[in-house]
Amino acid sequence: MQAKNQISTVSIIGSGNVATALSIALADCGVKIVDIFSPNIANSKLLASKIGCNFVDDIIKLNQNSDLYIIATPDKEIGNVILNLKEVTGVVVHTSGSEPITHLKKYIVNCGVFYPLQTFTIGNNVNFENIPICIEGSNESVTNMLSQLADKISNNVVVLNSEKRQYLHLTAVMVNNFTNHLYNIAHGVLLDNEIDFSLLHPLIKETASKINKVIPGDAQTGPARRKDEVTIEKHLQLLNNYPEYKKIYSLLSNQIIKKYND
Amino acid sequence: MQAKNQISTVSIIGSGNVATALSIALADCGVKIVDIFSPNIANSKLLASKIGCNFVDDIIKLNQNSDLYIIATPDKEIGNVILNLKEVTGVVVHTSGSEPITHLKKYIVNCGVFYPLQTFTIGNNVNFENIPICIEGSNESVTNMLSQLADKISNNVVVLNSEKRQYLHLTAVMVNNFTNHLYNIAHGVLLDNEIDFSLLHPLIKETASKINKVIPGDAQTGPARRKDEVTIEKHLQLLNNYPEYKKIYSLLSNQIIKKYND
Numbered sequence: 001m002q003a004k005n006q007i008s009t010v011s012i013i014g015s016g017n018v019a020t021a022l023s024i025a026l027a028d029c030g031v032k033i034v035d036i037f038s039p040n041i042a043n044s045k046l047l048a049s050k051i052g053c054n055f056v057d058d059i060i061k062l063n064q065n066s067d068l069y070i071i072a073t074p075d076k077e078i079g080n081v082i083l084n085l086k087e088v089t090g091v092v093v094h095t096s097g098s099e100p101i102t103h104l105k106k107y108i109v110n111c112g113v114f115y116p117l118q119t120f121t122i123g124n125n126v127n128f129e130n131i132p133i134c135i136e137g138s139n140e141s142v143t144n145m146l147s148q149l150a151d152k153i154s155n156n157v158v159v160l161n162s163e164k165r166q167y168l169h170l171t172a173v174m175v176n177n178f179t180n181h182l183y184n185i186a187h188g189v190l191l192d193n194e195i196d197f198s199l200l201h202p203l204i205k206e207t208a209s210k211i212n213k214v215i216p217g218d219a220q221t222g223p224a225r226r227k228d229e230v231t232i233e234k235h236l237q238l239l240n241n242y243p244e245y246k247k248i249y250s251l252l253s254n255q256i257i258k259k260y261n262d
Numbered sequence: 263m264q265a266k267n268q269i270s271t272v273s274i275i276g277s278g279n280v281a282t283a284l285s286i287a288l289a290d291c292g293v294k295i296v297d298i299f300s301p302n303i304a305n306s307k308l309l310a311s312k313i314g315c316n317f318v319d320d321i322i323k324l325n326q327n328s329d330l331y332i333i334a335t336p337d338k339e340i341g342n343v344i345l346n347l348k349e350v351t352g353v354v355v356h357t358s359g360s361e362p363i364t365h366l367k368k369y370i371v372n373c374g375v376f377y378p379l380q381t382f383t384i385g386n387n388v389n390f391e392n393i394p395i396c397i398e399g400s401n402e403s404v405t406n407m408l409s410q411l412a413d414k415i416s417n418n419v420v421v422l423n424s425e426k427r428q429y430l431h432l433t434a435v436m437v438n439n440f441t442n443h444l445y446n447i448a449h450g451v452l453l454d455n456e457i458d459f460s461l462l463h464p465l466i467k468e469t470a471s472k473i474n475k476v477i478p479g480d481a482q483t484g485p486a487r488r489k490d491e492v493t494i495e496k497h498l499q500l501l502n503n504y505p506e507y508k509k510i511y512s513l514l515s516n517q518i519i520k521k522y523n524d
Contacts, residue, residue, distance in 0.1 A: 017483070075493060098493050117461060119468055119483055124475060126468065132461045158461065167455045168462075170497045171448035175462050176469045177484030178514045179441045184478035184521075186433035193429045199394045199420065200430075200437050201473060203380055206388065207438045208470035211463060213386060216446035221279070221381055222439030231337060231360050235432045244517055251513060252440045255506055259446075 005141075007067040007091075007149045012036045013059065013081050014072035015043035017120035018095050020050075022072060025128040027051040029152040034063045038073075059084045066090045068149070070114060075099050082107050091142055097169025100162035101136050112137040112146050115165060116154075119176050128153040134160040134168065185245050224256035267403075269329040269353075269411050274298045275321065275343050276334035277305035279382035280357050282312075284334060287390040289313040291414040296325045300335075321346045328352045330411070332376060337361050344369050353404055359431025362424035363398050374399040374408050377427060378416075381438050390415040396422040396430065447507050486518035 010031055012023050015038035027033050035054040038044035048055035056062055059081065062069070071081050071094040078094050085092050086107050093114040094104065104111035113136040118126060133150040135157060137143030143159055150157040160168065183204065187197045210219045223231040232253050239246040272293055274285050277300035289295050297316040300306035310317035318324055321343065324331070333343050333356040340356050347354050348369050355376040356366065366373035375398040380388060395412040397419060399405030405421060412419040422430065445466065449459045472481045485493040494515055501508040 074488065075490065098496055118465055119472070119481075121472075121476070121481070121483070124472070130464045132464065134461075156461075156464070158458075160457075164455060164457050166496065166500060167451060168457055170500050171451055171462060172465055173484050173497065174444045174511070175448050175466050177482065177486065177518070178444050178510070179466075179469050180472075180478050180481050180483075181514055181518055182436045182440050182444075183473060184482060186437050187478050189429060189433050193426060195422075195426050195430055196420075197473075197477075199379060199396075199418075200433060202392045202394065202418070203434055204437050204441075204470050204473060206381055207441055208466050210381070210383075210386070210442075211445060211459075211466060214383070215459075216442050216449045219381075219383070219442050220439065220446060221383070221442075222435050224439065226336065228337065234360055234428065235435065238428060238432050244520075247513060248440070248517070249436070251509060252443055255510070256439070256443055258506075 005145060007145060008032060009034045009063070009066045009090075010068045010070060011062045011066040011090075012047075012070050012072065013062075013085075014038050014070075015040050015047045016072065016074075017122055018116065019070075019072035020047050020122050021118075021120040021126060021128075022070065022095065022114075022116060023047060023051050024125075025153045026149075027053075031149070031152065034066050037062050062088075064088055068093065070095060079103065091145065093146065097134075097172060098166050100166070101138065102162070105138055108138075110138060110142050112142045113162070113165065114146055114150065115160075115169075117168065117172060129155055132156045132158060134158055134165055136161060136165065182248075185242075185248070189242065189245070220256065220260065222256070224253040225260050227257050227261040267407060269407060270294060271296045271325070271328045271352075272330045272332060273324045273328040273352075274309075274332050274334065275324075275347075276300050276332075277302050277309045278334065278336075279384055280378065281332075281334035282309050282384050283380075283382040283388060283390075284332065284357065284376075284378060285309060285313050286387075287415045288411075289315075293411070293414065296328050299324050324350075326350055330355065332357060341365065353407065355408065359396075359434060360428050362428070363400065364424070367400055370400075372400060372404050374404045375424070375427065376408055376412065377422075377431075379430065379434060391417055394418045394420060396420055396427050398423060398427065444510075447504075447510070451504065451507070482518065482522065484518070486515040487522050489519050489523040 010033050033051050033053045036044050036048045037056045037059045044055045067090045069092045075096050091110045092108045093112045115134040117132040133154045135146045190197050272295050295313050295315045298306050298310045299318045299321045306317045329352045331354045337358050353372045354370045355374045377396040379394040395416045397408045452459050
């Protein structure tokens with residue numbers, strides 16, 4: 001069956017961070033969200049009331065004639081969700097960075113990926129305008145339709161195949177989750193030493209801003225960049241009470257030293 | 263000898279990133295920079311012309327009556343510089359995050375630390391207004407004098423002893439240098455796979471902005487946070503050609519898993 005040219009009605013599966021942010025963004029742009037299903041009834045009720053749509057307590061109760069079904073669940077649940085959407089006539093997409101489109105294609109002709117590359121937290125409203133939305137469709141018609149929809153909420157829509165999307169997701173984990181873990185380590189060490197973490201805020205902001213002006217390879221500074229072994233040794237001593245953090249300090253410093261000084 | 267109450271004249275030692283940023287910021291606030299010495303004659307000439315002061319080609323030619331001498335050199339050179347400033351009557355400070363004040367105190371009565379906590383790159387102008395400046399003085403009079411000077415260029419002046427400053431510097435390395443190394447890894451992996459690094463810019467910015475709203479421990483998301491071993495395994499496979507990056511991915515993921523799931 002041929003996919004429709006335009007998406008008028010959408011059903012959402014999921015009620016977590018991505019489902020919430022995406023539903024709100026779509027609804028705000030006039031896209032009709034028909035209904036929401038999530039095993040987390042409290043969350044889905046809340047989300048449905050926020051955007052003024054139905055919520056259903058069983059996936060088979062979802063409207064069977066929506067133009068689009070957006071699966072915004074944890075990756076491991078996508079497989080089960082698909083099995084319950086085999087009969088729908090609309091396009092089925094997931095929002096995962098790392099799941100290839102092939103899993104959907106096995107069961108559903110008109111399918112795709114709608115991956116918004118951002119970190120979402122319920123309660124923290126984000127402006128979708130600049131968020132990259134990575135689109136992949138099972139055929140050109142689906143790709144076009146998804147791109148049109150994405151264009152409504154973002155100025156940064158790209159068509160990307162599954163392999164490239166996986167690499168993008170991998171690097172997103174590095175610059176977001178791993179960076180946040182470094183913030184978390186810093187927060188803990190400063191707390192233990194009664195130093196205000198907010199002293200690091202301007203540095204954290206400037207570090208992130210620099211990518212607009214200079215590629216990261218040229219922005220690298222610090223003791224390891226200079227192979228300043230005295231300072232590195234001092235820092236390792238300071239981390240004697242934090243053996244796990246010491247491992248990170250060593251590994252990253254050694255890599256930077258190698259990259260710039262060997 | 264008692265230090266003067268206010269600093270009217272300053273001599274700068276160094277012409278690198280910190281020396282340049284600090285000299286310009288002080289001069290812009292009306293502080294009189296008298297002269298600059300740096301073994302890098304080209305750099306120091308350039309900097310001296312920028313702020314309209316003398317440059318000297320030997321440290322012993324520096325004005326001997328400045329109220330303040332700011333040593334903004336690599337840490338390992340501070341010791342040598344001090345030996346050449348033993349006779350001056352003004353206050354001598356360094357700008358290092360990790361050098362304790364004790365090294366200065368051995369030779370100079372009125373001394374201190376003037377540590378601006380930011381990443382500086384020549385050519386990239388920064389607004390000092392929000393940059394934390396960490397002050398330490400050999401006595402209260404020096405501390406007050408340095409604080410007054412710092413207040414002229416920043417709204418974020420804190421008095422911090424050497425031990426706390428060391429921890430602050432250690433964590434600054436983590437959130438700045440190590441984070442930038444993660445950006446650099448991401449940049450390289452994406453380049454190899456012909457994916458535009460700028461797709462990560464909004465995520466990088468949001469990750470850094472989140473610290474204003476939520477502590478890093480609560481902001482943690484991602485596969486390791488969820489103990490999503492399938493995705494982690496996929497990412498490790500993608501990194502098969504990057505054994506060094508794979509080590510970082512494993513180490514950081516395991517720490518996050520341990521922190522949130524064990």
